[in-house]
Amino acid sequence: SMASPTLLMRVVASAYSVAEKAATIVRNVMATGDLGIVEKSGANDLQTKADRLVQKSICASLARKFPKVTIIGEEELPPDEVDEELIEDGHCEEILKKTCPAQYTGIKEEELVIWVDPLDGTKEYTEGLLDHVTVLIGIAYGGKAIAGVINQPYYNYEAGANATLGRTIWGVLGLGAFGFQLTEAPAGKHIIVTTRSHSSALVNDCISAMNPDNVIRVGGAGNKIIQLIEGKASAYVYASPGCKKWDTCAPEAILHAVGGKITDIHGNSFQYNKEVKHMNSAGVLATLRNYDYYASRIPSTVKQSLVP
Numbered sequence: 260s261m262a263s264p265t266l267l268m269r270v271v272a273s274a275y276s277v278a279e280k281a282a283t284i285v286r287n288v289m290a291t292g293d294l295g296i297v298e299k300s301g302a303n304d305l306q307t308k309a310d311r312l313v314q315k316s317i318c319a320s321l322a323r324k325f326p327k328v329t330i331i332g333e334e335e336l337p338p339d340e341v342d343e344e345l346i347e348d349g350h351c352e353e354i355l356k357k358t359c360p361a362q363y364t365g366i367k368e369e370e371l372v373i374w375v376d377p378l379d380g381t382k383e384y385t386e387g388l389l390d391h392v393t394v395l396i397g398i399a400y401g402g403k404a405i406a407g408v409i410n411q412p413y414y415n416y417e418a419g420a421n422a423t424l425g426r427t428i429w430g431v432l433g434l435g436a437f438g439f440q441l442t443e444a445p446a447g448k449h450i451i452v453t454t455r456s457h458s459s460a461l462v463n464d465c466i467s468a469m470n471p472d473n474v475i476r477v478g479g480a481g482n483k484i485i486q487l488i489e490g491k492a493s494a495y496v497y498a499s500p501g502c503k504k505w506d507t508c509a510p511e512a513i514l515h516a517v518g519g520k521i522t523d524i525h526g527n528s529f530q531y532n533k534e535v536k537h538m539n540s541a542g543v544l545a546t547l548r549n550y551d552y553y554a555s556r557i558p559s560t561v562k563q564s565l566v567p
């Protein structure tokens with residue numbers, strides 16, 4: 260008989276449905292035209308009604324099913340009662356049918372940490388750059404990102420009225436990643452994807468040192484990792500603090516599940532245990548292939564300016 264699904268696969272299967280519900284909320288808020296924008300630390304650090312509702316939906320839905328898991332979300336919200344209509348109870352049957360990698364079969368609820376970015380690319384969302392927006396649910400164990408779900412609420416939104424809107428990508432380390440077509444960037448080309456709204460001299464110096472053939476500036480960490488796994492870019496380079504654990508956890512799990520690599524600018528792995536500081540203060544370097552080429556070209560001046 261089939262063994263009952265492990266905790267990890269149940270969490271991922273639920274996170275998948277929870278992310279799809281989140282996407283519906285994101286689209287509904289946009290459709291009302293009232294985004295309820297609040298500035299957090301400044302004009303480039305925004306929170307909308309979608310960020311707030313989605314975080315409540317994701318955190319409450321997962322906490323109800325997995326009460327002992329630690330869930331850390333980007334937005335600091337008052338602990339209100341959550342409206343029942345925000346709760347998603349479903350799961351993805353397809354995910355439960357897959358076999359959990361052996362090293363994760365014995366995981367207990369209290370050993371998992373879930374990092375949630377309810378709406379990655381908020382600034383782009385407010386500006387109508389809807390394809391930059393993602394919902395990120397990252398699952399960590401032993402301080403490592405081991406599984407992740409990325410939903411793109413507006414995937415395909417330029418394909419016309421009859422196109423299916425949105426998609427969900429998911430992955431588990433040791434199992435693989437699903438929901439997209441893995442593609443490598445053109446061989447011998449150095450296409451860098453980097454920040455759109457948080458540029459600086461340091462960011463630009465680091466990019467020039469890579470000898471890029473092309474530089475793509477887009478919002479959202481989730482979106483940038485998708486550029487790597489779909490072969491649109493060969494490296495994601497961000498020589499600046501500002502990126503947080505909830506930005507990188509889900510994308511890292513998916514990138515690592517397909518053999519890519521993500522670190523800070525010094526080559527250190529990110530830690531995702533619940534006590535860790537939230538800021539990735541030494542930036543980000545990520546690639547699907549050829550990590551060493553890009554790592555070797557980071558100027559020492561850039562490394563000296565970014566302290567882990």
